[in-house]
Amino acid sequence: MDFTFTEEQTMMAAALRELATDLCTPAVLRQRFEGAEGGAEERWQRLAELGLFGVLAPLAAGGMGLTDADFVLLAEEAGRAALPEPFAEQAAVALPVLARCGADREVADLLPRLASGTARIAVAHPRNPLVNVPPSPTHWLLCSQGRLALATADGVQAVERSSVDAGRRIVEVSAAGEAGRALAQGTRADALGAEVLARGAIYAAAQCLGLTARMLDIASSYVRERNQFGRPVGSYQAVKHHLASVAVKLEFARPVVYAAATCAAGTDPGSLAAASHAKLAATDAAELAARTAIQVHGAMGYSWELDLHFYMKRAWALSGAWGDRSFHARRMQRLLLEGALPLGPDHTFAFSA
Amino acid sequence: MALDLAYTPAQQRFRSEVRDWLAAHVPQAPLATLESEAGFAQHREWERTLAMGNYGMITWPAEYGGRGANLIDWLIFEEEYYRARAPLRVNQNGIFLLGPTLMEFGTAAQKARYLPKMAAGEEIWAQAWSEPQAGSDLAALRATAVRDGDSYVLRGHKIWSSRAAFADWAFGIFRTDPASERHRGLTFMLVPLRHPGVRVRGIRQIHGEPGFAEIFFEDARVPLDHRLGDEGQGWHIAMATAGFERGLMLRSPARFQVAAQRLIDLWRSHGAEADPALLGRVAQGWMDAQAYALNTYRTASRLMAGGSIGVEASLNKIFWSELDLDLHRTAMSLLGARAELVSAGAPGPADDWLEGFLFSLAGPIYAGTNEIQRNVIAERLLELPRA
Numbered sequence: 001m002d003f004t005f006t007e008e009q010t011m012m013a014a015a016l017r018e019l020a021t022d023l024c025t026p027a028v029l030r031q032r033f034e035g036a037e038g039g040a041e042e043r044w045q046r047l048a049e050l051g052l053f054g055v056l057a058p059l060a061a062g063g064m065g066l067t068d069a070d071f072v073l074l075a076e077e078a079g080r081a082a083l084p085e086p087f088a089e090q091a092a093v094a095l096p097v098l099a100r101c102g103a104d105r106e107v108a109d110l111l112p113r114l115a116s117g118t119a120r121i122a123v124a125h126p127r128n129p130l131v132n133v134p135p136s137p138t139h140w141l142l143c144s145q146g147r148l149a150l151a152t153a154d155g156v157q158a159v160e161r162s163s164v165d166a167g168r169r170i171v172e173v174s175a176a177g178e179a180g181r182a183l184a185q186g187t188r189a190d191a192l193g194a195e196v197l198a199r200g201a202i203y204a205a206a207q208c209l210g211l212t213a214r215m216l217d218i219a220s221s222y223v224r225e226r227n228q229f230g231r232p233v234g235s236y237q238a239v240k241h242h243l244a245s246v247a248v249k250l251e252f253a254r255p256v257v258y259a260a261a262t263c264a265a266g267t268d269p270g271s272l273a274a275a276s277h278a279k280l281a282a283t284d285a286a287e288l289a290a291r292t293a294i295q296v297h298g299a300m301g302y303s304w305e306l307d308l309h310f311y312m313k314r315a316w317a318l319s320g321a322w323g324d325r326s327f328h329a330r331r332m333q334r335l336l337l338e339g340a341l342p343l344g345p346d347h348t349f350a351f352s353a
Numbered sequence: 354m355a356l357d358l359a360y361t362p363a364q365q366r367f368r369s370e371v372r373d374w375l376a377a378h379v380p381q382a383p384l385a386t387l388e389s390e391a392g393f394a395q396h397r398e399w400e401r402t403l404a405m406g407n408y409g410m411i412t413w414p415a416e417y418g419g420r421g422a423n424l425i426d427w428l429i430f431e432e433e434y435y436r437a438r439a440p441l442r443v444n445q446n447g448i449f450l451l452g453p454t455l456m457e458f459g460t461a462a463q464k465a466r467y468l469p470k471m472a473a474g475e476e477i478w479a480q481a482w483s484e485p486q487a488g489s490d491l492a493a494l495r496a497t498a499v500r501d502g503d504s505y506v507l508r509g510h511k512i513w514s515s516r517a518a519f520a521d522w523a524f525g526i527f528r529t530d531p532a533s534e535r536h537r538g539l540t541f542m543l544v545p546l547r548h549p550g551v552r553v554r555g556i557r558q559i560h561g562e563p564g565f566a567e568i569f570f571e572d573a574r575v576p577l578d579h580r581l582g583d584e585g586q587g588w589h590i591a592m593a594t595a596g597f598e599r600g601l602m603l604r605s606p607a608r609f610q611v612a613a614q615r616l617i618d619l620w621r622s623h624g625a626e627a628d629p630a631l632l633g634r635v636a637q638g639w640m641d642a643q644a645y646a647l648n649t650y651r652t653a654s655r656l657m658a659g660g661s662i663g664v665e666a667s668l669n670k671i672f673w674s675e676l677d678l679d680l681h682r683t684a685m686s687l688l689g690a691r692a693e694l695v696s697a698g699a700p701g702p703a704d705d706w707l708e709g710f711l712f713s714l715a716g717p718i719y720a721g722t723n724e725i726q727r728n729v730i731a732e733r734l735l736e737l738p739r740a
Contacts, residue, residue, distance in 0.1 A: 235738040240727060245727070246739060252672050259647050262356055343613075
């Protein structure tokens with residue numbers, strides 16, 4: 001039992017933060033929001049150079065062969081930067097699930113290319129109808145009831161949609177249940193689809209942690225500098241208490257998300273509960289951070305000119321992605337009442353770690 | 354490998370050892386409330402039983418009555434303790450707050466004198482922080498300890514002292530430099546409560562029992578070795594004690610996990626007729642108790658790796674106190690028209706929730722109000738300017 005991260009794990013996250021400081025600045029996000037490409041290709045290349053698409057890929061596929069405990073801080077950093085590209089979706093949602101289908105020739109060939117970032121995959125799931133697509137996608141992983149399929153980019157009908165979060169490039173897939181070639185069917189496909197959803201939810205949650213921290217930083221800096229009535233607005237208790245409440249939410253969402261990452265592949269009730277809990281806790285924190293950050297900025301917070309809205313909008317978007325609040329809250333309620341989830345103080349870690 | 358969330362075989366063995374011992378020793382019938390004289394005596398007796406099993410305070414070194422267990426073992430012990438519905442720890446001010454403080458600031462003689470009796474339940478401790486004019490603003494305190502030869506003479510008035518109505522000892526800070534102001538000139542003192550010049554008067558709490566007391570010091574004379582640390586170091590030591598209180602030990606996650614589990618049972622029996630929105634609150638209660646448990650393991654791991662508790666203690670205190678309030682408010686809503694009922698004699702399930710609800714109202718107040726904790730977070734963690 002050890003709930004700390006290793007130095008290697010935090011150093012890998014620091015590398016991603018450094019990359020984002022160069023290539024995912026608010027100025028770059030602003031370009032995306034104005035419709036420009038905003039350096040997407042270069043970011044993808046740099047992520048690939050650092051080997052980060054291969055963190056969870058098997059060594060045999062040219063990956064690092066690490067675990068979700070090693071990945072979760074990376075997703076948090078991606079959130080902190082509001083990284084536009086579906087980095088977690090490729091590296092930690094599609095890739096580990098496809099690795100379970102490695103007996104398939106096409107998949108076996110694809111895994112090293114996904115790990116190196118030369119192949120780029122988008123992931124569709126009924127609980128994630130609006131898909132964030134990578135720059136120049138090559139493949140699709142398609143989940144539908146009783147079917148898990150792999151398709152090439154031109155084999156899927158997708159319609160571009162406009163999101164309030166213009167940082168990402170969103171499409172909606174039609175007829176996902178017929179496109180591509182089935183890798184699994186029936187209950188096996190559903191089990192893999194459930195893992196896709198759990199991973200999507202957990203890594204959206206991890207991004208929300210980073211977004212919460214970022215918004216809290218932005219808001220705290222602003223209220224330190226902004227003066228009214230002759231002193232910084234951050235010296236007033238009304239403002240302090242708002243921001244302190246965000247810090248509390250963030251502190252207690254973190255361990256929930258980290259724990260969920262350790263059972264991202266689990267299909268037992270404890271693992272499902274952990275994923276739903278992570279999604280709810282982290283999106284609650286991010287939504288409170290967004291709501292609070294805009295408030296303490298006053299009218300400035302409502303302006304396009306301020307960078308804050310890039311992060312707020314990502315938080316809103318992720319809160320509906322990979323199972324929205326209603327889906328996860330109802331699933332959690334069902335798990336708590338059905339009796340299959342062990343309850344009580346001796347079952348804190350009632351998931352398959 | 355870090356972020357390893359599985360118990361070792363030794364930890365699993367320890368859990369079953371604790372479980373077996375508690376099953377054999379926890380009193381069948383609930384004890385009377387520890388806010389009453391009879392209940393206090395029963396709880397004192399239970400502390401002795403715990404000590405006989407060497408479970409008084411397992412994280413302490415063996416020489417002080419512990420078994421040198423680490424913090425993960427401590428959490429396992431607490432989980433089993435609450436799972437077994439074992440009695441409240443009447444000496445929590447001693448074992449959770451003063452104990453760690455003594456360990457850090459006490460002399461060898463003081464540790465040997467006080468810790469074993471604390472672990473054995475022989476001496477029960479109260480805290481004596483607040484004064485009538487010094488609550489949230491503790492540094493406004495006026496009680497004095499004036500050095501006179503080989504003793505200190507204590508004068509002043511402490512109030513809202515938890516457990517003081519029936520406890521043996523109290524700890525608190527006194528002004529040793531009468532000319533001093535605010536945080537300076539304060540000294541941490543250990544004071545016997547049944548002692549010439551010390552008068553204790555119980556204060557009835559909202560539930561009608563004397564759960565705290567006021568203490569009048571009227572030229573009470575205590576020896577120099579009743580001072581903990583140096584003269585003038587009192588504020589620093591008191592803040593460390595408060596950190597232990599808000600931080601890891603005072604409110605075990607297991608306490609809230611049991612309450613959350615009982616709340617789910619309450620929904621099962623009352624949910625059919627309840628406002629459907631209450632189910633969301635029941636589930637939120639379970640999730641928050643779970644989050645608190647996970648975070649406590651995270652804190653314990655960090656401390657075991659050589660870290661310390663700073664502002665996290667304030668984050669923690671807000672979270673558990675608001676969680677406790679939410680759980681009990683939800684239960685009261687589910688109990689509906691009968692929630693107000695107090696039954697005579699043995700407490701029933703509704704009584705437990707009512708008593709817990711009343712107690713939960715104190716959570717955001719004691720151990721430093723949540724308003725003060727939010728200021729601390731804003732100023733120390735978020736680096737916002739002081740008013």
